[in-house]
Amino acid sequence: MDNEKHRIGEFLNVTGMGRGSFFSSADAVRPAVCDKAGRKNVFARRLGLLFLLCLLGGQVAACTPFAAPDRPGDPIPMPGSYSLLEAMSEPPQQWWRSFNDPVLDALVEDALRDNSDLETFRARLEKARALARRAGSERFPAVDGEAAAAHSRVRSERGSGSDTVTGEDYSLGVFAGYEVDLWGRVKASIQGADRAAAASREDLHAAAVTVAAEAARRWIGIIARQREILLLRQQLETNRIYLELVELRFQKSLASALDVMQQRQLVERVQALIPLAELQVQLFRGELAVLTGRLPHELPVFEARELPVIDNQPEAGLPADLLENRPDIRAGLHRLEEADQNLVVARADRLPALRLTGAAAFGSSELERLFDNWLANLAAGLTAPLFDGGGLAAAEDFAAADVREQLALYRRTVLTAVREVEDSLAREAKIREHIRWTERQLQAANSALAEARFRYVNGLNDYLPVLTQLLSVQNLEIDLIARREDLLAARIDLYRAVGGSWPEELLSLATDERP
Known part of the structure; x- marks a missing residue:
């Protein structure tokens, strides 16, 4: 379009319509009176131009544009069900509500709204959408307007004196290119560009899933x-x-000093x-504060409570559902489609x-006669690369390699998603089994402790069996809390692994633009 402006300016100068600008004040062109022959010539030229444009349009219609290949939605064969679970329904929406704790519900919503990482992903989505809008503008013509006003003053020296000539130039132009x-x-x-924006939105959705899971895990850790x-x-x-019992028996010479020291060591160990x-x-509070966009002292004080009890059977859905439920898989597919378009x-x-x-x-040289003199131009230009040192060929090779890379990344993402679900199912099943056996072991340890205490009090054995069983019981009690925490963490990992749809009001909180 800049070249077109330059050519028009030169043409106006050559024809006397401009001098230094589009039009000259000294040589302004007046409307010409065309005779019949002139009108015939103008008509013939216009008819020829119309014929050339029609011919060119036919050639354009005959061109076959490139097209990106159709990608299958399933890059690898998916199993009918997971190894440890038959096919079930889609996982619940807002899975954290299954823990039945309003404090957790509020924390997750705060994290989805105020998390700094999500704000970063929101900004990236804004940039991707802006680039998509900029790319979409190429389907429309680009139109520029230009207006100019100039004042000139020329002084010439003569033998008897000097003359000064002043003038004004006014011009107005509209330029279009397509x-x-x-x-x-x-x-x-x-x-x-649209696929890139869609991938960016799925990245934001995936980050929201991760933030919700991390907030839930920190909350479970605190409890x-x-x-x-x-x-x-x-x-x-x-x-x-x-310890008081052993010390009392020691004072009565019924226990040794070693018994007292061993029991005192156990007291100090627990302390x-x-x-x-x-x-x-x-x-955990500090990490949860960062996730929810707060300072640690701004978090409420959480009262001690029992760990949530979860159902025995998780809902994992079908492996093929991951292609629709996992935002990272959807993002990978969008990036593969973007790479296909970049290759085109x-x-x-x-x-x-x-x-x-x-x-x-x-x-014109007079503002009131600006529209008396005019010039219109319509042109079609065909440009083709002749030699660029192999740059365009290298760009095509790069785009083709990027397609292969994105396809490999997409397949890896799908395989990783299936593995994560399988791992979460296996982890939950084995931890649940471990808890069941640990509870039975704790029952046996409590029975052994009662028997050892009875025998010790009645002088049938020394204090070592009591000490051993007491330590065993207390270790098992601590281990049960840790394993129940692991069980809840495995369930959270499962919900994160299977993905699933979120309700619109939650998506607007987590992924749409901030007001």
Whole structure:
């Protein structure tokens, strides 16, 4: 379009309509009176131009644009069900509500609204959508307007004196340019930008899923550590009672000093574990504060409560459902489609390009007669790369390699998704089995402790069996809390792995633009 402006300006200068600008004040052209022969010549030229444009349009219609290949929705064969679970329904929406705790519900919603990482992904989505809008503008002509006003003053020296000539120039022009999409380059560029924006939105959705899962895991960690602190304090009180009993028996020469020292060591051991559990609570609170976009002291004080009880059977859906439910898989497919469109663009760049340009210009040395003199121009230009040192070929090779890379990444994402679901199912099943056997072991340990205590009090054995069984019971109690925490974490990982749809109001909170 800039070249078109330059050519029009030169033409106006040559024909006397401009001098230094589009039009000259000294040589303004007046409307010409065309005779019949002139009108016939104008008509003939216009008819010839129309014929050429029609011929060119026919050639354009005969061009076959490039097209991206159709991609199958399933890049690898998917099993009918998971190894440890038959096919079931889609996982629940807002899965964290299955824990039945309003505090967790509020924390997750705060994280989805105020998390800094999600704000970063929102900004990336905004940029991707802006690029898509910019790419979409190529389907329309580009129109520029230009207006100019100039004042000139020329002084010439003569033998008897000097003369000064002043003048004014006014010009107004409109310039338009449009690229005819011969090979589908413009269409592919637009579709590629749209796919990039769609992938960015799925990235934001995937980040929201991760943030919700991480917030839930930190909340579970806080509850588990609080339960552990309560249990340790109960164990500490129990150990002190045993210590008083052993000391009393020692005073009566019924127990040895070794029994007293061993029991006192057990008291100190439990006492030392409490600060570590309290530290973990503080660390989890700090991490949860970051996830929810707050400072640690801004979090509410969580009261100690029981760990949630979850159902025995998780809902994992079909493996094939992952292709629709997992946002990272959807993002990978969009990026593969974007790479396909970029390859189309790279191929089309190596072929001739047709660009239509048009211009209309007005000029005069008097503002009130600006529209008396005019010039219109319509042109079609065909440009083709002749030699670029192999740059365009290299760009096509790069785009083709990117397609292969995105296809490999997509397949890896699908395989990883299936593995994550399988791992979560296996982890939950085995942890649940471990908890069942640990509970039975704790029952046996409590029975053994009662028997050892009875025999010790009645002088049938020394204190070592009591000490051993007491330590075993307390370790099993702590282990049960940790394993129940692991069970809940495995369920959270399962919900994150299977994906699933979210309700619109939650998606607007997590993924749409902020007001």
